[in-house]
Amino acid sequence: MKRSLFNVVILGLSFFLVFTSFQTAGMIQNAVIDGINDEFSKQWNLKWSGYYSFCIIYAVLSIANWIAPSVVAAIGPRVSMILGALTYCIFVANFLYPMRYGLYIASVIIGLGAGIIWTGQGNFLTLNSTAETMTRNSGIFWAMLQCSLLFGNLFVFYQFQGKTKIEASTRMITYSVFLAVGVLGSLFLFILRDRCRSEAADDIIGPLTALSLELAFFSVVYGTAIGRSLTLAKDPSKYIGISGMIIGAGEIIGGAFFGLLGSKTVKNGRDPIILFGFLVHISAFLITFLNLPPNSSLYETDSPTYISSSIPLALCCSFLLGLGDSCFNTQIYSILGSVYAKESASAFAIFKFVQSIAAAIAFLYANSLNLHAQIFILSVTGAFGTLTFCLVEWIVFYEAVISVHSSSSSEPMN
Template identity: 40%
Template sequence: MSPEKKKLLNIFILGFSFMFLFTAFQTCGNVAQTVISNLNNTDFHGSGYTSLAIIYSVFSASNLIAPSVVAIIGSQFSMFLSGLFYSAYIAMFIQPFTWSFYTLSVFIGIAAAVLWTAQGACLTVNSDEDTIGRNSGIFWALLQFSMLFGNLYIYVAWKGEVNISERDRRTVFIALTVISLVGTVLFFLIRTPNASGSESLEDDGGSDSSLSGEGNIHRSSQSNMSKAVNAFTRSMKLCVTKEMLLLSISMAYTGLELTFYSGVYGTCIGSINWFGAEAKSLIGLSGIFVGLGEILGGGVFGLLSKNSRFGRNPVFLLGLVVHFLAFYLIFLNVPNDAPIASRDGTFSRAFVDPSKFLALFSSFLLGLGDSCFNTQLLSILGSLYAEDSAPAFAIFKFVQSISTAVAFFYSNYLLLQWQLLIMVIFGFFGTIAFFFVELGAVHQGPQDTRYGSI
C-alpha cells in the first residue's frame, strides 16, 4: 500500500473511531437532562446543564496542557486513554450518584482536551496542503454519523414514553458504554505515517529508546520535559498572533451553537407539551436530523477547501445564512420558556402553533450550518499551522470549550430569545473575522502566516 493510501486509511479509521465514541457520548449528552429530570425525585440531585458546564470549563483549562501530554505519550495512546474516560462517564448513568456524576464530569473535561488535541495532530500528520480539505471533510462526515444511530434508538425505544423508567435508562446506557469502548479500541489500528520535519507527535522517544541504564532514564526524562515545555511555549506564542485572535471569534461561535444544538434544543423539543406523548422520542429524532445535516455538510462542503477556486469563505458564509434561518424558525416555533421549563414541560405557545416539521427541519439546518463552520476551521488551521498542528487545534478547542461552558451555564437561566440573540451576534462577527484570515491566507500563504503578527 502506498504512503498516501496508508494516510487515507488512517483518516477513515480515525473517523470511524470517533463515530463510535461520539455515537455514545453525543446521545448521552442529548438525553442527559431529560433522564436526570426523571431521577431528581430520588437520592440523585444533579443537572445535566451543570455537568456539561463543568466538562467544558475543565476542557478549556486543560487545553493549555494537552499539547504537552500529546507530545510526551503520542497522539494514538492519548486518544485511547481519553476514550476510556468517555466510557466511564457514560457508564455512570447505569447507576448514577451525584458525587460520581460531577467527579467524572471533571475527568472527562481533561480527557476531551487531550482527545481533540491528539485528533488534530493525527489529522494533520496524515494530510498535506492538497489533502487537508478532503480529509477534514471525510473525518467530519464520519464523525457526524454518530448523530444517527444512538438517536434513532432513542426515538424508537422512547416513543410514547412520558417518563423514562430505570430499566429503559439502564438498557440505553449499557449499550452506549459498549459502543464507546469499541471506538476506543479502534484507535490502536491507526498506523504512524513516515513523516519528517517537526511534526512528530507519535514519536515516543526517538533514538533514546536504544539507550540503557540510568543515563537512558535521565535523558528520556529530559527529552519528555523538553517536549512538554516546547509544546506549551508554542501554544502561548500562537495564542497572540493576529490570525488566531481573529479566528477565536469564529471558534467561540462554534462553542455557543454546539451548546444549543447538542444540549439545549433537544431539551426544548422534549418540554413542548403540544407534541403530546411523542415529545420525548422527538429528542432522538431531532438528533438524527442534526446528524443528517452534519453528514451532508461534511461530505460536500469539506471538499470545497482552499484548493478549490471557491475558497473557504463562501462555505463559511453559507453556514451563517443557514443558521440564521434556523434561528428564525426556532424563534417562531418554540416557546420562549422551553429551555428552562420544569419537569412537567411547557404549554406556552410561540408565534405559531408548535410544528414537528419545523422543529425537525430546524434541527437539520443547525447540523448543516455547524458542518460548514467546523470543516472550514479544521481546514484553515491544518493549512496555516501545518508545523504547529497540536498547539493550533488545542487553542481551537480551548476557545470553543470556554464559550460552550459559558453557554451551558446561562442555559439554566436565559429564555430562548436571548440565547438566540447571543448566537446571532457572535455568528455575524465571527464570519467577518474568518473572512479577514482567509483573505490573508490566500495572499500570503502558509509560510507567512504561521506566526502572524503580534
C-alpha cells in the first residue's frame, strides 16, 4: 500500500474511533442530561443544557479556527490532531463525574481542540492527496469516519433499551466505554507517517455557511426530537440510537459511493452531487415536518401531527439526512483540497470557522424555536448554500478551462 493511502486509511480509522466516542455521545447528550439534571439540579441550583453546550463548543471553535493554522504550521498536523483528540476525551470524561459547571468548561476545552484537530485533518488529508485522488480520499475518509455513527449507536441502542430515563449506572458504563474508545483513537494517530507535498493553488473560496446549519440539525436536534416524540412510542428514547445508526449508514454509503466515483466527479463537476444532496435533505425535512410533533425538539410531547407518526418514516428520514450530508461534505472537502492544495490548513480553518459560527447560531436558536421553525430555516438557507457552492464550482471550472487554453496558446509553433 502506498504511504499516502496508508495515511488516509489510518486517519479514517483514528477519527472513526474518536468520533464513535464523541458523535454518539453528542446524539444522546440531551437524553443523558435529562437524567443528570434529575440527579443534581437541586444540589447545583442549575440545570445543564445540551443545546447551550453545543452552542459554546461551536462558538469557541469558530474563534479557535483563526489560530489553528498557526498551531498546525508550528507543530505539524499529526501532533495537532493528537492534542485535539485528547480534548474530545476530556469532554467525554466530564459525564462520568458531573460537576456544576463541568459541562460548559469541557465545552470550551473541546471547542479549542476541535479547531486544531479539524484544521490538522484537512491539511494532512491534502498533503496525502493529489488533484486526481482528493475526491477518492475524501470519500474513503468520510465513509470511515461515519462508521462511528453505526457502531456507537448500536451500543447505545442496547444500553438504552427499555429505559425512559438514563440513570447514573447506565451513564457510567456508556461513557466509560466511550472514553476508552476515544483514547484508543488518539493512540492510532501516532502511527501516521509524515508526508510533504508542494503544489500551486488558486485563491478562491466559496460561501458555504448555509449548509453548515444542517450539521446541528442532523447531529443533535433530530435525534432529540425522536427521543421526545411520544406519538412514536411510549419509550421513544431507545430509537435515538437506531436513528444515529441509520444516519451513519447514509453517511457511509454516500461517502463510499462518491469516493469510488472520484475521478468522474473531477471530470463532470461536483455540483450535480450537491444538488442531489439538497433534494435529499428537502425530502427529509418535508417528511419530518409531517411526521413529528412541532415541539418535540424542546420537550416530551404527544401533540398531534399532520400524519400518523411513524417510526419507519422517522428512520427513513435519518437515512436521508445522512446521505445528504455525505453529498455536501465529500464535495466540500474535495473542492477545498483541490483548489487550496498549498494553503490547505488556512482554507480548512476558514471553512471550519464559517461552519462553526453557523452551527453555534443553530444550537442557540434550537433551544427556543420549535422543530417546524427550524425546518423552515434549514430549507431556505440550504437552497442558498447549494446555489453558492454551484457558483464556486462553475468559477473554478471556467478558470481551469481558461488556464488550459492559455497554456496551449503560449506553446511555440513548429
